[in-house]
């Protein structure tokens with residue numbers, strides 16, 4: 001009797017369970033369909049490219065010329081058009097300065113449909129937070145980017161660059177082109193760790209850094225892919241797929257790395273002498289600020305908050321500059337006349353010194369214009385997303401209700417031919433002071449704009465100037481025509497096949 005009772009109740013249970021799952025599934029689908037309808041109706045007055053019945057525009061975006069496809073859509077559909085990643089996730093894609101201003105001069109929150117894909121990895125740090133907590137963290141961390149804090153970093157940038165250049169000196173001897181992206185990435189990570197996390201002699205091991213670096217590239221690849229693949233949007237389903245599991249493994253590696261950075265510093269702070277040293281230092285670094293921070297009522301940041309900020313800065317602070325430096329060097333190889341002019345400028349400023357000082361940075365005007373022009377054509381962050389917290393009215397009379405999703409296509413914005421005549425031409429003079437005045441303030445936004453702009457932009461510009469100036473002094477860069485880069489957005493702008501360049505060593509040898 002007992003077994004029949006059990007088997008009976010088990011089969012009943014099974015029946016119930018499948019019934020419940022079916023109902024939940026049905027309700028979920030209904031919710032998605034209603035939302036899709038709402039998003040679509042809000043964009044009624046915006047015509048756009050035809051959508052695939054299942055994939056939306058994802059198939060076109062994922063092709064190797066996906067970025068330029070959007071530029072051609074921008075010509076076809078002035079101001080804005082709907083952009084669908086699958087059937088349920090639809091954005092108004094914008095790329096016209098006045099449209100961008102209407103949204104980005106306000107502080108609307110990030111689109112959680114996109115940024116939630118980061119949560120498992122970077123948690124709720126500055127990039128993802130919104131509302132009062134974002135404001136509190138932003139206020140707390142802003143002093144970490146004060147001019148007095150940034151000044152001594154110039155020496156760190158130079159030191160890390162010299163390590164990179166010595167490595168390249170060996171590779172250059174082999175007389176073959178090689179991928180610079182990966183080496184630049186290690187250098188940028190090293191720099192960031194030294195500046196903001198005070199990595200010193202007792203630094204983390206090389207192999208750990210390397211694993212971290214590989215994990216981050218994988219995480220950016222997987223996140224971009226997830227964003228574009230509707231079948232991966234649901235957390236539960238994603239974690240069951242091989243890609244989802246790979247994502248979780250990479251997260252684990254990244255978190256181990258972060259935990260170690262935090263633990264090392266906490267241990268150091270326990271040491272009385274170290275503590276005294278820290279209090280004597282005129283300015284705290286980023287990690288000091290996080291660990292010492294108290295709010296008005298004297299409450300510390302929680303461990304979860306600290307880890308989220310460290311993970312956020314770790315990612316935002318090295319991958320973006322890596323992309324910026326690598327594409328800049330590619331531009332220099334592509335346009336040797338500009339390369340030569342930058343080099344002459346740097347030689348004139350530095351003379352016989354082989355290092356850069358803070359005061360030199362302001363004098364590198366041509367180099368700076370070339371960096372900006374390369375940011376225009378190869379924006380390190382090509383696309384960002386928002387969700388409207390209140391309705392917005394655009395210049396041409398069209399509008400969007402609260403709750404709508406916005407995709408700002410920085411890549412297409414930077415190719416608007418009214419603002420940038422002959423947009424594909426590399427012309428640094430576009431950024432001469434005379435040509436800058438009068439230009440629409442939202443026509444160029446590699447660092448985004450408004451209240452949610454990049455907190456690290458000054459840090460980034462300084463780093464890029466120091467690194468590229470020293471690179472140009474030491475090497476001549478040229479293309480490998482058989483391996484031209486293929487642009488591919490992966491949260492940051494990467495190249496599908498790396499960035500392969502030929503390097504020719506100039507007269508200054510290592511250690512000179």
Ligand code: HEM
Pocket residue numbers: 110126127128138312313316317318320321324379380381384385446447448451452453454455456457459460
């Ligand atoms: C070339 C280098 C860089 C570029 C192009 C860049 C670009 C951007 C962009 C476009 C955003 C807005 C993101 C969004 O709306 O989703 C952003 C935000 C942010 N960036 Fe950067 N970034 C760079 C370097 C850095 C560095 C070096 C750091 C830190 C050391 C950093 C830290 C951050 C943080 C924390 C945010 C979020 C700010 C907030 O929402 O309050 N970035 N960056």
Ligand SMILES: *[C@@H]1O[C@H](CO)[C@@H](O)[C@H](O)[C@H]1NC(C)=O
Pocket residue numbers: 074075078079095096097098416417418419
């Ligand atoms: C470029 O910007 C101008 C001026 O803001 C605007 O009138 C034009 O429609 C834009 N072009 C595209 C393709 O968005």
Ligand SMILES: *[C@@H]1O[C@H](CO)[C@@H](O)[C@H](O)[C@H]1NC(C)=O
Pocket residue numbers: 427429430432434435
């Ligand atoms: C402004 O830009 C144009 C076109 O790029 C260029 O020919 C001109 O020399 C620039 N003006 C200055 C003052 O740099």
